[in-house]
Amino acid sequence: QVQLVESGGGLVQAGGSLRLSCAASGRTFSDYAMAWFRQAPGKERAFVASINVSSGNTDYADSVKGRFTISRDNAKNTVFLQMMSLKPEDTGVYYCAGRSYGRSRLSIMYNNWGQGTQVTVSS
Secondary structure, three states, rough: OOOEEEOEEEEOOOOOOEEEEEEEEOOOOOOOOOEEEEEEEOOOEEEEEEEEEEOOOOOEEOOOOOEEEEEEEHHEEEEEEEEEOOOOOHHHEEEEEEEEOOOOHHHOOOOOEEOOEEEEEEO
């Protein structure tokens, strides 16, 4: 099991930027796939981006492609989500997730979750 702790959320105006961090501890990080999901009020948790920690291969939801960047620092066991050109529809609780196999867009495939961090984008 891996323990995940997110940070970096907050309130930002539309067009602004935020950088989320997810610190992992508890076991080997390098053989994991990590992902960010978000959940808006009244909606289901939705895939945002994923990264294979060893290879660095990434995947993005169409709604964030070109605006968000997922990256990792293996030495610090940390995954980042750089969010730019934020829109009000990006508002939600952002969750970091990990699994010990390949990347997936399905939240059910991840067995390690952080507590979430709130991102609010005002218009």
